[in-house]
Every structure is written in C-alpha cells, then in structure tokens.
Amino acid sequence: MAEVVRTKQEICERVAAARAGGKAIGFVPTMGALHAGHRKLIERSVSENDFTVLSIFVNPTQFGPAEDFDRYPRHLEADVAAAGQAGADLVFAPTAEEMYAADHSTWIDEEKVSEGMCGARRPGHFRGVATVCAKFFNVVRPDRAYFGQKDYQQLRIIERMVRDLDIPVEIRPVETVRGGDGLAVSSRNDYLSPDERQASLAIWRALKQAAALVGGGERSTRAVSDAVRSEIVRDGRLRVEYIEIVDAQTLEPIVPLEGRMVIAVAVYCNHTRLIDNLVVECPKAD
Secondary structure (H helix, E strand, O other): OOEEEOOHHHHHHHHHHHHHOOOOEEEEEEOOOOOHHHHHHHHHHHHHOOEEEEEEOOOHHHOOOOOOOOOOOOOHHHHHHHHHHHOOOEEEOOOHHHHOOOOOOOOOOOOOOOOOHHHHHOOOHHHHHHHHHHHHHHHHOOOEEEEEOOOHHHHHHHHHHHHHOOOOOEEEEEOOOEOOOOOEOOHHHHHOOHHHHHHHOHHHHHHHHHHHHHHOOOOOHHHHHHHHHHHHOOOOOEEEEEEEEEEOOOOOEOOOOOEEEEEEEEEEEOOEEEEEEEEEEEOOOO
C-alpha cells in the first residue's frame, strides 16, 4: 500500500528527499474514486518516472452550488490500496482547510480555451480546476503530470496555464480508457443503474458514427452534430447538454470541418452528467 501524507509540509519533505536521491517525479492529480482510467495514468507515470505521487482531493472550488460535491464518491482506504497496487509511491490526501486558507482570495482564470464546452455551462469550474492544479504543481513540483483525454477541455486548459505562466512541469496526456461496452470510465459512472449504463452506450455509438461520417467525406458541422444528437436521444433516456466540434488544439469551432478536431459531448442520464469526446483527423480542403 502506498504511503499517505496529509499536509503540504509532509509532501514537500517526501518529494524533496526523492529528488535529492536523483529521482524524477511524476504526479497524477485525482479526486479519488479510482478506476481503470486512473490506473492507466498511474502506470504511465510509473513507467516514465522514478517516484510517483497521486493526489486524492475532492476540490470544493470546482463544483457549482447545484452540483454533486456532497455526494461525490469518497473511498480513501480503497483508493490508497488501488494506488499502491498500480505502483504509486506516495498519496497526498489533504483536507480543504489544508489546501485553502480561510481567506483564500487568489484564483487563476484561463480566458480562451475555457470559453465553450463545459466552461460555458459550468461557471467557475475551470477557475477552480486551474487554481488547484497550480497549487498542486507548486507543492509537489513534479517533472511530469498526467491528465486523461476524457476531460479534454481540462487537459487543454492545464497545458495553456503551464505554458502561459511558465510553470516548470511537462503535461502528459493519456488516452481515454473505456469499458468493454465502450462507455468512457468515470467516477460518476457509479451513479448509473444497469439500465442507465446501457442507455449511456449511445454516447460512444454516436461519436463513432460522427467519425465515420467525417471519414466518409461529410464536411458540414451541422450535419455531423445532428447525427450525434439523433443517436444519443433515440430512445428518450438521454438528454444532450451540448455537442461541439472544435479544433483539437485551440478548441475554437470549425466550419467547415477540416484538420484535427475533437467531437465533444456532455449528456445527462437522469441526474448524472457524462462527458466524452473523440479526436478525428479530417484532411484540409484544397
């Protein structure tokens, strides 16, 4: 089982000792409820570094007032065991009081990549994400940090923040992990009943259909979006929050479709919000 520390002083001391021994530091930030996607992040860090730190922190500043902060799954003992089994050396599991002073008043706002998609629907969410990640980077000071591509907009925002603020950490993307049925693994999948999970498989079907359309020569953003929506809502159990087709790097809308793009969706199954995406290569028009 991985060692657990709870304070910033402890994590700084443990990482400093590892670095003094010539070890490269990998970092995997999580909110716990570890699953196969997190395991892949940890394993990638272990393969590329000498010492891997995993954080477990349900960050209150990235949840809106009507979101699921209070019911977000918390399984610290099981998560620590899973982290150790995957090869993590150290788990940093601070309290909110440890991470944020009572009069905390400094935030990081990325103003470009965060404009659309989840950023437009969850005000303040990415401010909380960027701020807590910057704090973790300052405390852990890793050489490399690992983020899953399922949270695609988050990945691009963190990359932009690190570039713009000259934070000395290399961001390593890790591709989305899916269950055998195709559903992207997520801590929020725990909320789904068996019937709801079955209904949610329409998300992956829709994304694959969209990729096939683009691969077959479709260049209309509207046509591809309509096809995605039609498949997702077909049986009436899913509700679309957004479907966006954007440049894979800048996240700006693409009209007509060309180049490297990401087709991204947010969908509600009952009260559970699910996000997914697929990166597609489309030859540029002559």
